[in-house]
Amino acid sequence: MTRKQLIEQIKLKRSFLCVGLDTDIKKIPSCLLDLEDPIFEFNKRIIEATADLCVAYKPNIAFYESRGAQGWRSLQRTCEIIPKSCLNIADAKRGDIGNTADMYAKTFFSKEVSGLEFDAVTVAPYMGEDSISPFLEYPGKWSVVLALTSNKGSLDFQFLADLSGKRLFEHVIEKVNALGSSEQVMYVVGATRGEYFKDIRRIAPDHFLLVPGIGAQGGSLQEVCAFGMNKECGLLVNATRSIIYASKGSDFAERAREEAQKLQIEMEQELQKIGILI
Amino acid sequence: MTRKQLIEQIKLKRSFLCVGLDTDIKKIPSCLLDLEDPIFEFNKRIIEATADLCVAYKPNIAFYESRGAQGWRSLQRTCEIIPKSCLNIADAKRGDIGNTADMYAKTFFSKEVSGLEFDAVTVAPYMGEDSISPFLEYPGKWSVVLALTSNKGSLDFQFLADLSGKRLFEHVIEKVNALGSSEQVMYVVGATRGEYFKDIRRIAPDHFLLVPGIGAQGGSLQEVCAFGMNKECGLLVNATRSIIYASKGSDFAERAREEAQKLQIEMEQELQKIGILI
Known part of the structure; x- marks a missing residue:
């Protein structure tokens, strides 16, 4: 999906929501557990219930990988049913070099190699240029690089500043x-770092930012939009637990839809402010 | 494997070699390609040919993951045949937070969850404390944290220094x-950063260091030992391509053994210098 197509989808759906698929066998409703592939069945129902309200899905690879070959199959099947109108982001946070980075890029971008084909993958920058550039060699694919994350530990290294005051996350960008x-x-x-969006927009005015930390992690959508939105939106705001685990009962998909819709309505208001909706 | 047991194995085998298992279907001898699981068969023969000469194996997860569910099975089977006398390191460079980091830890440390059980996993530090501590909650398991890597891109961020001159890799340690x-x-x-081992030993005198970059990447074993060895050795030096791809023919296992043996002999000389061999 190109940047232009993504912006079209945002206008069409009046939403810049990304739904995280951190699907944990221990947290999904018990009514699914007797099915042959409960993880896939859960994802399928969540996707069916929310696809018109969001523009991206983001499976976190750890939740699939932790189930070995079986989990890998659930991920492949999930990938296949994510509609083309949604950006499909592998939240893998991979970071390695040279031929290894290339292998990771192939894993997530080349269906003929791994059975998976994502539109985007998250990438960790610690190892520098040669850990990032192999992902950029795939035309039409996106690399989503960790800059300033939403967790407590982001304070440990990401704010390290050099003599000029430039911080690690700014060096990365x-x-x-x-x-x-x-x-x-x-x-x-991260949405929990609202005040820093201004600094980031100074050096990355046009880029899309993938923003975790709304919902269960406590970040404010209004604050993120106030400081982080650009004239073409430029945001994909992720919510995971508040949507996919809204209910533990058999109504989980309906409740997920309700939670997604609440966010979509808030997002529509934000999009109206920048005047890109018709 | 405990630290004490690892040191015992180093003394017994007169080696601190780690063999990387970056097993690429495009690089293994063609005589294996008709077998049911060529990746596993290659690893099996490499392990049989080198297990008395090394103290660790390090499969790079990208090479397995890129083959989807099939690759994951090759990895499981490889894990099962790595002898107990060798540390089994998942080179995964994972870095995520909270429950996701815990999922990654489970993936590599809990056989009952994923079918895999490694002794150690490599971890990327960009996201800080909460991306590392979940791995430390497994008694008897090792976390191998990226500090100063051997690639060109390590210059991009790892040397970023604060006002006091302390660099990112030192902050991480x-x-x-x-x-x-x-x-x-x-x-x-990384072995390609020989001169920095002195700085690292100042802040991490006792830790084992996992050292890539010998062999194909051009690092010098002598230099690494001169600056990086401590009184209990404290090094695991990895070689991958120079060993596992020493030959493309049917003699690949014998040639791998020869290359491993060359390094073992050099390592024995280094161990004699610190007087821990009987």
Whole structure:
């Protein structure tokens, strides 16, 4: 999905919601557990209930990988049913070099190799340029690079500043800006760091930002939009637990839809403010 | 495997070699390709040919994951045949937070969950404390944290220095030192950065360092030992391509053994210098 197509979907659905699929066998409703592939069945119902309200899905790979070959199959089947109108993001946070980075890129971007084909993958920058550039060699695919994350530990290293006051997350963004355009690179910026969106927009005015931390993690959508939105929206705001685990009962899909709809309505209001809706 | 047991194996085998299992279907001898699981068969023969010469194996997870469910099975089967006398390191470079980090830890440490059980896993530190501590909650398991890597891109962020001159890789080591002991934490330090081992030993005198970059990447074993060895060895030096791809023919296992033996002999000389061999 190109940048232009993504913006079209945002206008059409009046939403910039990304639904996280961190599907944990221990948290899904017990009514699914007797089915042959409960993880896939859960995802299928969540996707059917929310696909018109969101523009992206983001399976977190850890939840599939932890179930070995069986989990990998659930992920493949999930990938296949994510509608083409939604960006399909592998939240893998991979970071390795050279031929290994290339292997990870193949894993998530080349269906003929791994059986998976995502539109985007999250990438960790610690190892530098050669851990990021192999992902940028796939035309039409997105690399979503960790910049400023939403967790407590983000304070440990991401704010480390050099003599000029430039912080690690700013170094990361400037470096990666030089490697790929805003047609292929996004940055992860946590919603719990609202005040820093201004600093980030100074160096990445056009890029889409993937924003976790809304909902269960306590970030404010209004604050994120106030500081982080650009004239084409430029945000994908993720919610996971507040949507997919809204109910533990057999009404989980309906309740997920209700929670997604609440966010979609708030997002529509934000989109109206920047005047891109017809 | 405990620290004490690892040191015992180093003395017994007169080696601190780690063999990387970056097993690429495109690089293994064609004579294996008709077998049911060529990746596993290759690993099996490499392991049989080298197990008395090394103290660790390190499958790089990208090479398995890129083959989907099939690759995951090859990895499980490989895991099962790595002898108990060798540390079994998942080179996964995972870095995520909270329940996701815990899922990754379960993936690599809990056989009943994923079908895999490694002794150690490599961890990326960008997201800080809560991306590392979940791995430290497994008694008897090792977390091998990226500090200073061997690639060109390591210059991009790892040398970023604060006002006091302390660099990112030093911040990482100091932070992680406070989270776990040298009985459960190792650091990745590239062989191509020989001169920095002195700085690292100042802040991590007792820790084992996992050292990639010998062989194909051009690092010098002598230099690494001169600056990086401590009184109990404290090094696991990895070689991958120079060993496992020493030959493309049917003699690949014998040639791998020869290359491993060359390194073992050099390592024995280094161990004699510190006087821990009988």
